[in-house]
Amino acid sequence: MKKPFVTLEQLQTITETYPTPFHLYDEKGIRENARALKAAFAWNKGYTEYFAVKATPNPQILKILKEEGCGVDCSSACELMMSERCGFSGDEIMFSSNDTPAEEFEMAAKLGATINLDDLTHVEFLHKTLGYIPKKISCRFNPGGVFQLGESKEGFQVMDNPGDAKYGMTRPQIAEAYTRLKELGAEEFGIHAFLASNTLSNDYYPALARILFQLAVELKEETGAHITFINLSGGVGIPYRPEQPANDIAVIGEGVRKAYEEILVPAGMDDVAICTELGRFMLAPYGHLVTKVLHQKHTYKEYVGVDACASNLMRPAIYGAYHHITVMGKEDQPCDHKYDVTGSLCENSDKFAIDRMLPEVEIGDLLVIHDTGAHGHAMGYQYNGRLRSAEVLLCEDGSTRLIRRAETPEDYFATAIWD
Numbered sequence: 001m002k003k004p005f006v007t008l009e010q011l012q013t014i015t016e017t018y019p020t021p022f023h024l025y026d027e028k029g030i031r032e033n034a035r036a037l038k039a040a041f042a043w044n045k046g047y048t049e050y051f052a053v054k055a056t057p058n059p060q061i062l063k064i065l066k067e068e069g070c071g072v073d074c075s076s077a078c079e080l081m082m083s084e085r086c087g088f089s090g091d092e093i094m095f096s097s098n099d100t101p102a103e104e105f106e107m108a109a110k111l112g113a114t115i116n117l118d119d120l121t122h123v124e125f126l127h128k129t130l131g132y133i134p135k136k137i138s139c140r141f142n143p144g145g146v147f148q149l150g151e152s153k154e155g156f157q158v159m160d161n162p163g164d165a166k167y168g169m170t171r172p173q174i175a176e177a178y179t180r181l182k183e184l185g186a187e188e189f190g191i192h193a194f195l196a197s198n199t200l201s202n203d204y205y206p207a208l209a210r211i212l213f214q215l216a217v218e219l220k221e222e223t224g225a226h227i228t229f230i231n232l233s234g235g236v237g238i239p240y241r242p243e244q245p246a247n248d249i250a251v252i253g254e255g256v257r258k259a260y261e262e263i264l265v266p267a268g269m270d271d272v273a274i275c276t277e278l279g280r281f282m283l284a285p286y287g288h289l290v291t292k293v294l295h296q297k298h299t300y301k302e303y304v305g306v307d308a309c310a311s312n313l314m315r316p317a318i319y320g321a322y323h324h325i326t327v328m329g330k331e332d333q334p335c336d337h338k339y340d341v342t343g344s345l346c347e348n349s350d351k352f353a354i355d356r357m358l359p360e361v362e363i364g365d366l367l368v369i370h371d372t373g374a375h376g377h378a379m380g381y382q383y384n385g386r387l388r389s390a391e392v393l394l395c396e397d398g399s400t401r402l403i404r405r406a407e408t409p410e411d412y413f414a415t416a417i418w419d
């Protein structure tokens with residue numbers, strides 16, 4: 001069973017100060033999880049998690065993660081600017097972008113960020129843009145084909161299609177990029193790859209690590225490049241559904257260590273730092289979208305209308321993603337009513353749940369929509385003039401702090417030209 005990280009009583013108090021809907025984040029959970037991740041990779045001397053800013057671009061969240069020793073992974077000018085304002089600089093910033101504008105390479109270089117090149121042509125583009133090649137540089141690899149793990153009767157545990165993904169360089173291209181970068185003055189090289197998203201398997205990172213470690217050994221031989229870091233990127237998932245098993249980060253870290261001992265150490269590459277760029281794993285479970293039931297509608301189906309909508313959480317509408325829902329105060333009641341839980345957008349896809357079994361819901365009930373801490377508020381938009389909600393932090397001491405105010409009509413009108 002999925003349990004909210006707040007009680008009904010706590011939420012009733014919180015909603016006296018902050019009107020629904022809002023995203024609520026659990027500082028304690030965020031910190032504990034970040035520490036568990038760090039411990040899982042403590043065997044690797046240079047290990048760093050670069051939090052994927054796009055998942056939860058909130059300065060207070062970034063500052064918490066900074067205190068826990070994380071860097072940031074940025075992919076745009078705004079994310080770089082936010083990271084700089086939060087005090088990140090130099091080696092603490094990874095810039096993993098694609099289809100990158102020249103100005104953003106310039107900004108990343110100025111901040112001393114580690115630039116991760118998505119394409120072979122970006123070698124010359126970067127050289128032309130900056131007039132030099134940074135001493136430390138990374139290239140993104142895409143092995144093509146299909147990436148599969150753990151076949152069973154139910155299918156594959158993990159399956160994704162790198163061959164269809166727009167990211168990264170082919171095997172011959174990455175060797176060519178290394179050779180050219182070396183000619184242009186690069187001295188420290190990294191490899192990056194992101195082969196599957198939201199994986200629920202302790203084998204994803206170890207399997208990816210094996211591919212990248214093997215590649216590192218080959219590239220070192222072929223190009224003479226000094227490889228100092230390998231970036232496993234994001235993709236470690238979380239159990240959105242209550243019946244799914246969670247990943248065990250300690251087991252994942254140990255799996256990567258074994259691959260490291262088997263492949264890199266015998267090749268004399270025992271000083272390579274491991275990097276990760278986790279977003280979802282770092283934040284998703286530690287965010288709730290809190291919303292109130294406004295209406296009930298009985299037509300061809302039973303509808304529960306809430307005061308949040310897809311502007312606050314887009315994943316169900318665009319991917320059909322499952323987000324668990326708890327009707328607060330009714331956790332022990334039987335789930336014997338079937339509902340569509342909807343927002344107010346003039347879009348039929350604006351449903352947080354379809355045919356969901358829940359306890360009998362009443363107008364005024366508070367609902368917690370789970371696992372909205374990553375790719376939740378961040379993906380918000382303003383369609384239909386429904387504005388993005390506030391973000392509230394549930395601090396370790398149980399107090400709450402507003403960490404982003406809700407948008408107002410003035411925000412919405414601010415970019416319009418009125419006459």
Ligand SMILES: *Cc1c(COP(=O)(O)O)cnc(C)c1O
Nearest residue numbers: 052096233234235277278279280
């Ligand atoms: C989105 C993204 C991540 C984070 O992915 P998660 O699924 O949230 O872990 C990391 N690196 C890059 C380059 C990304 O685009």
